[in-house]
Each structure stands twice: as C-alpha cells, then as structure tokens.
Amino acid sequence: MTTLVTGGNGWLPSHVVRRLARLGETVVSYDLMEPDDVLRDFLSADISNVIFASGDVTDRDRLRDTAMQHGVTSIISAAAITPRVDRERREPERIIAVNLGGVVNALEVARELPDFRRFVQISSCAVFGDVPGARELDEDSPANSTSLYGITKLAGERVALRYSDLFGLDVIAVRPSNVYGPMERFTPGYAGATELREMLRIHFEGQPIKVASLDASYRDWTFAEDVAEGIERAWAVDGPLPRKVFIVSSGEQQSIGEVLEAFRVNLPELQFQVVSRDEANYPIDLDGPGPLPLNRRAHELLGWSPRTSFGDGMREYLSWIAANGPQ
Secondary structure: OOEEOOOOOOOOHHHHHHHHHHOOOOOEEEEEOOOOOOHHOOOOOHHEEEEEEEOOOOOHHHHHHHHHHHOOOOOEEOOOOOOOOHHHHOOHHHHHHHHHHHHHHHHHHHHHOOOEEEEEOOOOHHHHOOOOOEEEEEOOOOOOOOOHHHHHHHHHHHHHHHHHHOOOOOOOEEEEEHHHHHHHOOOOOEOOHHHHHHHHHHHHHOEEEEEEEOOOOEEOEHHHHHHHHHHHHHHOOOOOOOOOOEEEOOOOOHHHHHHHHHHHHHHOOOOOOEEOOOOOOOOOOOOOOOEEEEEHHHEEEEOOOOOOOOHHHHHHHHHHHHHOOOO
C-alpha cells in the first residue's frame, strides 16, 4: 500500500511520514518545500520508504498525477497555512485556497483512485475558538473560531465528512491540540511559532525571558510524536467507525511557570524573571486555565492515549533545539 501525505515535509506531518515509513508503508510526501537536511536527518534510515513529490495542493492535476503514478491507496490531508493576523490580512485568498481548497482537491483525487482505503483529515482544536464558561471540550462542543485558520480547518473537516456521506469515502478527522516537539521550523505554510519556540529565541539571543506572571498562559501541550501516533491510529484502525472526529490532546494543562521551569531543568543557563507587564519581553495570556480538550473518544475508539509525559517530551524537544537552534 501507498499513503500520500500532503504537506508531508512540514513540522507535524514529518512525524507522521516517519511513523508510517517505519511501519514499512511507502509514503509519498507531497509538498511545495524541498526536503532539507533537517528533515533527512530526522527521517534517518526510514527515508528509504519515502518518495518526495514537489507540488502544491491547489494544483489538482499535479496532485492527481502524483497519486496515480505511485498507486496511492490512502491520503492524509495535512497541508495547511498556519497564519498570524498579519498574514491573514496579506493572503486571505491563499490561506483559504490551501486550507480548504487543498482539502477539496485531495478529496476529489481520492474519489478517482482505485482501491482507495481511507482519507484522514488533519483538523485542529483551533476550531473551538472562544467557548465562554466551558471547563472541558469534546468533539461535540460548539466550534466558535473566528480566525481564518480555525474557520478553514472546521470547513475542511466538515467538507471531508460530507464527501464521506455523499461518495462513500472512509473519512476520519483528527483535531490535534497545542503541539510541541522536534521539527518545528519555518516552512511555506508555517512562519509563526509556538509560545515555546518564541521564548527560546529570546534565550538563545542571550536575554532572560521576562513575563508578567507565572500563573498564566495555560496550554494543553501535547508532544508531536504522540499526536503523530494518534494520526497513525486513525489511518490504521479498522472501519467504518461510529464516530469520525477525534481530539488528540494531552489531557492536562501547564502554566507558563511550569514551562519555564522545564526549560531551566534542561537548559540550566536559561534565566527567566517575573516583571511588570510594561517590562516583559514576552507577552502572555494572563487568564487562568481555559477549557481542557478531552481525548476520551480517541482512547475508546482508536486505542490512543498520550505516551509522553510533559517532562520527557520537553527533554527531547530541548535536546533537538540545542542541536538545531530555535529555527
């Protein structure tokens, strides 16, 4: 069998590509970005099962030709632009074309492939947006996102599920939460950064990290390799399933203070300070813990639970950062 991963050379998708290749699956990584040395080192010996195909998800003909040429039987739709507000203003049409139009193109290609097995749509917990008063989130919670990223992720997920109903495609959608881990770097679709990487840039520039509080900016950080395993389970599980949308999250939250302590444990020279908001060199969300995305459905139907503790994940992440820099 052969699986095509759109955006496969990017951060999280590269973990998925490696996991499938390690299983012996032939993986076609379809991406605008050429494979770089960081990716080749990350894939290591598993690269022998990876075919790199240059292409844009907005080019349906190119995508179809690639899938047909390599006998693709499954698609993991992961290509996306993860924009900040300035990029939303600059490139709204491009963001919609990639994040939603690219999904439609991949679905149309899937319909034409003989012996097609499964379509996995990589969505995001960003679909939830602001859910006032909620303490927990599950797959049936309201989706209120107002960002183009969250809106297009929700639309792509819903379109994929509608194709499943209309055309009998076996579709599963996966919603990762706040991801962290190796391979977070600049790509055509990802020019922003997690809070973790932004703070580490300050450290590697030789400055202390200055924040207005340690009891703030709570996030449910989930290790990239664990998220990739959840996507692998969605790709592999026997179907059809009674449910088609799955949150993949750690099931716990860490404050900015816990993050900074984990930094210092692994980077002893790192310094941080609590200062006034005016003196801070890294802005944080001063609210308390927000709603926690629950991973119960993934545990029950995919047999997935996060394996990596926050401490172990940070140790591996910071080891990679130390070797490669905050990119």
